[in-house]
Each structure stands twice: as structure tokens, then as C-alpha cells.
Amino acid sequence: MIWIKWFLSVLGGLGVFLFGMRTLSDAIRRASATPFRQFLSSVTQSTWVGTVTGFFVTSLIQSSSAVTVTLVSLVNAGLLTIRESVGVLLGTNVGTTITAWLIVLSLGGFSLSDLALPLAGLAVPLLLLDRRIPKQIADIVFGFALLFIGLDLLKDQMAVLGAQELFATLLPNLGEGLGSNVLFLLLGAGLTALIQSSSAATALTLAALVSGVINLEHALAMVLGENIGTTLTANLAAVVGNRASKRVARIHFLINALGSVWMVGLIPLLADGLSGVFAGVDDPEVRSGYVMASFHTTFNVFNGLLMSLLSENLVSLSKKLVWSTSSQQEVALSEGTFTGRIVDARLTMEEVLGDFRRSGGTLKRMVSGVEELLGLVDPGERSDVLNQMAKWGERTSEGAQLVSSKLEAVAQEELSPELSARLSALSAINPAMERVGDALVNMSWQLDAKGRQGVYFLPKQRTSLIEMLRLLKEALTLMDRNLRQNAADLDAVADVEGKINALTERLREKHLRDLDKGKYPASSGVFYNDLVNELEKCGDRVASVATHLASEGDA
Incomplete structure (x- = not known):
């Protein structure tokens, strides 16, 4: 005793x-x-x-x-x-x-x-x-x-x-x-x-x-x-x-x-x-x-x-x-795995920021893929890029599913007000990034359909679209920096978003004038206008990431 x-x-x-x-x-x-x-x-x-x-x-x-x-x-x-x-x-x-x-x-x-x-x-x-x-x-x-x-x-x-x-x-x-x-x-x-x-x-x-x-x-x-x-x-x-x-x-x-x-x-x-x-x-x-x-x-x-x-x-x-059986397996594992269990809610949300950054890197490669498709005429070359775009799109979708699983597990934990606000912000960022990936895949399909239908862009149309794509890539680079710092540089984001919006308005007005003057056929104008609209939406969604990060900090 x-x-x-x-x-x-x-x-x-x-x-x-x-x-x-x-x-x-x-x-x-x-x-x-x-x-x-x-x-x-x-x-x-x-x-x-x-x-x-x-x-x-x-x-x-x-x-x-x-x-x-x-x-x-x-x-x-x-x-x-x-x-x-x-x-x-x-x-x-x-x-x-x-x-x-x-x-x-x-x-x-x-x-x-x-x-x-x-x-x-x-x-x-x-x-x-x-x-x-x-x-x-x-x-x-x-x-x-x-x-x-x-x-x-x-x-x-x-x-x-x-x-x-x-x-x-x-x-x-x-x-x-x-x-x-x-x-x-x-x-x-x-x-x-x-x-x-x-x-x-x-x-x-x-x-x-x-x-x-x-x-x-x-x-x-x-x-x-x-x-x-x-x-x-x-x-x-x-x-x-x-x-x-x-x-x-x-x-x-x-x-x-x-x-x-x-x-x-x-x-x-x-x-x-x-x-x-x-x-x-x-x-x-x-x-x-x-x-x-x-x-x-x-x-x-x-x-x-x-x-x-x-x-x-x-x-x-x-x-x-801790060995790997192949380089492909090593790459897949480096992109993040989740077993359904979390060690700490705060650390899991830190991992989610890393998942977003990986997806952001994939989105930048997809933007480059769309830019490459703008200049391709050969169906075989287009097919190769389309296959790669499909793989990248699948990767962003899988990344979004991975993040959803992690955030669902975090939501089951007892969270402080600070972590609850952070969870809400991350939950809003996830679908926004997935939609950007979906939009870029959709753009690649549109460009392929344009080529198969024998529709061509004028050099100035391609130049305008490339300018928008490069602004979108700039926005994605800024998003990566904000995610790495877990903070939002709202002024810089607003500046890039403003450039995208201003360019969009200018291109729309010019597009209507060029159609009236018959500078290019209506079929070319439809594809062109759709791509401009999609790129503007992508810019808005990328900018929303900073807004959600800022709302987390204000909570």
C-alpha cells in the first residue's frame, strides 16, 4: 500500500x-x-x-x-x-x-x-x-x-x-x-x-x-x-x-x-x-x-x-x-500526403499553405502552357501540350481534395477564435485556386478547338492575350510570396489586379471596334472574347487569396 x-x-x-x-x-x-x-x-x-x-x-x-x-x-x-x-x-x-x-x-x-x-x-x-x-x-x-x-x-x-x-x-x-x-x-x-x-x-x-x-x-x-x-x-x-x-x-x-x-x-x-x-x-x-x-x-x-x-x-x-522505389514516387510523395490524422491543428494549417504554394507553382506552369498553345498550329504539338495541361489540371484537383481532407480534419478539433478565422480563410482560398486550374484547362481546350476549326488569331490578338497571361503569372508569383509569408501585400495585389482589369476593359472596347470594322471574323472574336473573360476571372480569383489572408489577420 x-x-x-x-x-x-x-x-x-x-x-x-x-x-x-x-x-x-x-x-x-x-x-x-x-x-x-x-x-x-x-x-x-x-x-x-x-x-x-x-x-x-x-x-x-x-x-x-x-x-x-x-x-x-x-x-x-x-x-x-x-x-x-x-x-x-x-x-x-x-x-x-x-x-x-x-x-x-x-x-x-x-x-x-x-x-x-x-x-x-x-x-x-x-x-x-x-x-x-x-x-x-x-x-x-x-x-x-x-x-x-x-x-x-x-x-x-x-x-x-x-x-x-x-x-x-x-x-x-x-x-x-x-x-x-x-x-x-x-x-x-x-x-x-x-x-x-x-x-x-x-x-x-x-x-x-x-x-x-x-x-x-x-x-x-x-x-x-x-x-x-x-x-x-x-x-x-x-x-x-x-x-x-x-x-x-x-x-x-x-x-x-x-x-x-x-x-x-x-x-x-x-x-x-x-x-x-x-x-x-x-x-x-x-x-x-x-x-x-x-x-x-x-x-x-x-x-x-x-x-x-x-x-x-x-x-x-x-x-x-527512408528509401523510395523510384524518382516518380519521390516526386509524388514530396507533394504531400494525408492519412486522415493530424498532430496539431495549427501545424496542419501550415501544411495547407505549403499545399497552396505547390498548386500555385503548377498554375504558373499551366499559364505557360496556354501561352505556348497560342503559337502552335501543328495538331500533334497541340496534343502534347494538351496532355500535359490535363495532367497539371488533375494535379491541382487532387491538391484541392487533399487540402479539403486536411481542413475537414482540422474542423473536428477544438479551435481558438484565431484558428477558426484561419480555417475559414483557408477554406475559401482552396476552391478559388481549384477554379483557376479548371479555367486554364478550359482555355487549352478552347485553343485546341479553335485550331481544329481552322480559326486563327491576328498577331495583335495573340500579343494582347500573352500580355494578360504574363500579368496573371505576375499575380501568381505575388500570391506565392504572400502564402510563404502568411501575410497579404494588399497594395501590390491591388496594383496587379488593377492592371488586369484595365487591360481587360481596353481589350473589350478594342474588340468591339475591330469587329465592327471587320478586322477579323466573328468566329475568331468569340474565342478571343471568351479567353479575355476567363483570364480576368482568373485574376480576380488569384487576388481573392490575398483578401482571405488579410481577413484571417484581422480576426
Whole structure:
């Protein structure tokens, strides 16, 4: 009965710690959600820049899992390449060590844990204010308070465990050396994989260390194992992703697993060296905490330096671990897959932006296809372009269906007002882009029918249509930029749309005058007028994407 009570008490302390960490992380993520996702997707041109990015973002939001899951999502959406993600992963490993240092601050005669309840009390008035920023500050304060209260509870229960005769006799029999360190490394990996939080596992390890349940070398071995166990989160997120996202998740595992292999044999050396560095700290609890946190940081910094030199090898190895049977299959998978399950509503909507950008790229190729058809006379050449246009049209339709499935799954989740507004905006963008693809396919059929009927355009008609097509391509390029930034440059969009509308009006007026003067036959005028009208509608639909993105931001 005593052991049941102890076990439930440990679960209770762990629950308070996890809830505090989740509250803290979620509050900071909500406050900086869009900036940190944009930061990740825009400043990862090199491994070193990505490493610094990963460090600062993880230090800010206090959740390596949140960063790695977001990273997997961005790769799945095509917003980052596998190589660009390696640096972020290395920086994330260093950034997550900040958590251990925060935990160490709760040790000693006077610690932050002494301020936990007073801080929570000060945060209560902020919750009563009907404003977003004060409530976010209150959540951050409550998160810190619960984190340190949970750690105190864990320390108390580990002290009870350390006082038991069973553990007093068991631990010395586990011995020292590589074998026992490997055993505790596996224990740390299993513990982190089980509770899905390296921060909580680190807190448990520290509590066990300062309570005498485990010795220093075993604690450091568990820290290495926790580095491996935390990679399970990204690998679970990649299960519902494409092949590229799976490779990123495998790279995360390889970085931490290979690093632990070379470090586990050096544990005795570092334990002695770091203990000497902090020999002047009188409080044994604080000294042990400093040694453990220093080891965690030292390992991840040096492992990051080593793995950065091997980044290309890691990418190559990940391709062998997650292989493809053909280049065609690789292309198909890189365009996004969906199994019906989502890891996080916000991240799924981020993936949808990537899906839109891929469809936008296809639409630009379709515009070029229509432009090519304008100059083709040979039926065989037209047939080749028509077949390609049909494939592109099918791809945009499949992309729209994929997005619809993702958004339907998101709609089943409990969403904040902000995410609900975003869902509405994305749901409106999807059919608009699909209709542009349908219109371009329809234009290709019209041009083929024109050729089969022996109808020809005058050079000035072709020139006018090409001018409209190039303005439409300019609008699609601007749309791609807006989707990448998840923001709308309404002035630039209005400028391009204005050019399309003005050109349309001018061409219509000139078309009527030319028909009256008999400059070209009515059959040519019908095809010409239909194409001008279709292109104007396409321009309006592309411009509507920016309008919907702007409405999301105003919500």
C-alpha cells in the first residue's frame, strides 16, 4: 500500500510539472506563433544560421518537441528542405538545455520554487482582465509556478525512495562502468519515450540524483538517454507526413543516438572534470544540479559541432533509412500526403499553405502552357501540350481534395477564435485556386478547338492575350510570396489586379471596334472574347487569396 501511495504521489508531482511546462510552452507559443514559424521557414539558408535559429527559438518557447514537430511539418509542407532542417535540429538540442538550468534554479536554500505560490497569486488579477496579453502573461507565470511546485513534489518523493532499504542495497550492486551507464542510458530513453517530455524526464533524473537514489554517472547516462527518447515525438509527427518529413525525423534520431554512443564512454571523465569545476559550491544538491546541467549543455554543444560537419552524411544516411522505389514516387510523395490524422491543428494549417504554394507553382506552369498553345498550329504539338495541361489540371484537383481532407480534419478539433478565422480563410482560398486550374484547362481546350476549326488569331490578338497571361503569372508569383509569408501585400495585389482589369476593359472596347470594322471574323472574336473573360476571372480569383489572408489577420 505504501508503494502504491508513493507511485501515485510521483505521478501527481510529474503531472503538476508537465502541466506547468505545457502551460508555459503553450502561452509563449501563442504569443509568438506566427513569428517563430516564419522565422524557421526564412532564416535557415545554412547549417550555422539554422543552428542559431533552433537555439533561440527553443530557448524562447521552452519546448524542443514543439520546434521539432513544427520543423517536420514545414518540411512536409515543402517550406523547408531536409538540408535546411539539420541546423535547426542541432540548435534545438542546445536550446533545450536551458530547461535544465531553469530547474537547477529551484535547488538550494533560497530558490525560485520559494516564489512559486506568490507568483501565482500575483498572476490571478491578470486572469480577470478581459485582454489577450495580460492573460498570456498570467499563463506564463502560472506555468513557471507549477513547474517548480511539481519539481519540489518530485524531490520529496525521490527522497522517500532513497531512504528505502531496498534501494540503499540495490544501487551499489548495479556497479560502475560502461555496462551500468548503458543500462541507465536505456532507462532514460525509455522514460522520455513513455512520458513524451524530455523536460519532465530531466526533472525526474535531477530529483533522483539530489535525493541519492542514483549516483552522478548514472544520472548523466540518463540525460544521454533522454536526448534519444525525445526524438520519438518528431518521429510520431512524421508518421502522417511525406517521405521528406520522415527523413528529418530520422536525422533527429541519428544526431542524438550517434552522439550518445561516443559520449557514453566519456561519462566518468566528464563527471570528474565538471565536479572539480563546481567543487567550490557548498550545497551538494546545487553542486549536483550544476554538474548535470553543465554536462547536458556541454554534450549538446560539442555533439552539435561534430554533427554539423557530418550534415551531408546524415542526409545521405536518412535517405537509406527512408528509401523510395523510384524518382516518380519521390516526386509524388514530396507533394504531400494525408492519412486522415493530424498532430496539431495549427501545424496542419501550415501544411495547407505549403499545399497552396505547390498548386500555385503548377498554375504558373499551366499559364505557360496556354501561352505556348497560342503559337502552335501543328495538331500533334497541340496534343502534347494538351496532355500535359490535363495532367497539371488533375494535379491541382487532387491538391484541392487533399487540402479539403486536411481542413475537414482540422474542423473536428477544438479551435481558438484565431484558428477558426484561419480555417475559414483557408477554406475559401482552396476552391478559388481549384477554379483557376479548371479555367486554364478550359482555355487549352478552347485553343485546341479553335485550331481544329481552322480559326486563327491576328498577331495583335495573340500579343494582347500573352500580355494578360504574363500579368496573371505576375499575380501568381505575388500570391506565392504572400502564402510563404502568411501575410497579404494588399497594395501590390491591388496594383496587379488593377492592371488586369484595365487591360481587360481596353481589350473589350478594342474588340468591339475591330469587329465592327471587320478586322477579323466573328468566329475568331468569340474565342478571343471568351479567353479575355476567363483570364480576368482568373485574376480576380488569384487576388481573392490575398483578401482571405488579410481577413484571417484581422480576426
